[in-house]
Amino acid sequence: MTNGGKSTLTSRLHKALPNCCVIHQDDFYKDQIAVGEDGFKQWDVLESLDMEAMLSTVRAWVKDPRKFARAHGVSLQPSASDTHILLLDGFLLYSYKPLVDMYSHRYFLTVPYEECKRRRSNRSYMVPDPPGLFDGHVWPMYQKYKREMEQDGVEVVYLDGTKSREELFRQVLEDVQNRLLNRS
Numbered sequence: 001m002t003n004g005g006k007s008t009l010t011s012r013l014h015k016a017l018p019n020c021c022v023i024h025q026d027d028f029y030k031d032q033i034a035v036g037e038d039g040f041k042q043w044d045v046l047e048s049l050d051m052e053a054m055l056s057t058v059r060a061w062v063k064d065p066r067k068f069a070r071a072h073g074v075s076l077q078p079s080a081s082d083t084h085i086l087l088l089d090g091f092l093l094y095s096y097k098p099l100v101d102m103y104s105h106r107y108f109l110t111v112p113y114e115e116c117k118r119r120r121s122n123r124s125y126m127v128p129d130p131p132g133l134f135d136g137h138v139w140p141m142y143q144k145y146k147r148e149m150e151q152d153g154v155e156v157v158y159l160d161g162t163k164s165r166e167e168l169f170r171q172v173l174e175d176v177q178n179r180l181l182n183r184s
């Protein structure tokens with residue numbers, strides 16, 4: 001969800017994991033964002049993101065992670081490990097069918113409504129939120145997509161975004177490391 005702490009956690013994991021690349025969904029916003037029936041620019045709908053371009057970027061990593069890492073300035077471990085990790089950071093990652101089944105791990109950070117609204121009110125996006133956007137658009141869209149995701153049976157590991165940054169980082173790092181070990 002918005003302001004759950006995704007970018008903060010992603011950045012920590014990126015630094016800690018070897019051979020690790022990151023793709024941010026926010027980098028795939030279209031140039032033109034439509035105005036909806038709710039009267040707001042539709043920042044929080046899937047149609048405002050160029051998901052085909054994001055999918056192509058993910059596929060480029062899948063095809064050749066080394067080449068992808070080099071092209072994105074990620075330094076690779078010269079030695080043994082042939083494990084490559086791609087982190088995706090985004091608020092609508094589990095609502096775009098072509099990507100959903102490609103993930104090996106799915107995490108979902110949540111915070112209560114009040115905390116989400118409080119954090120959001122302290123943020124300054126490239127385009128500032130107009131008055132009423134949170135309750136009139138952001139929150140209802142969050143609820144809609146989350147409901148659809150659950151109805152579609154997409155399995156995610158929910159993370160409590162009110163935990164400290166350190167605790168969240170440790171929890172996910174441990175989980176990822178365990179899964180990587182169990183895989184081999």
Ligand SMILES: Nc1ncnc2c1ncn2[C@@H]1O[C@H](COP(=O)(O)OP(=O)(O)OP(=O)(O)O)[C@@H](O)[C@H]1O
Nearest residue numbers: 001002003004005006007008009119161163164165
């Ligand atoms: N574990 C945490 N505890 C308290 N505050 C946090 C925590 N993680 C992040 N924050 C703060 O919450 C705000 C949102 O964090 P962040 O940018 O990581 O969220 P996000 O989910 O990527 O947001 P969005 O995608 O909606 O822009 C920031 O001000 C950040 O410093």
Ligand SMILES: NC(=O)c1ccc[n+]([C@@H]2O[C@H](CO)[C@@H](O)[C@H]2O)c1
Nearest residue numbers: 002026029043044091125126127138
């Ligand atoms: N990245 C942007 O340009 C931008 C502009 C306006 C609003 N947002 C918000 O970012 C969140 C996703 O990270 C969504 O909730 C958007 O409303 C982003």
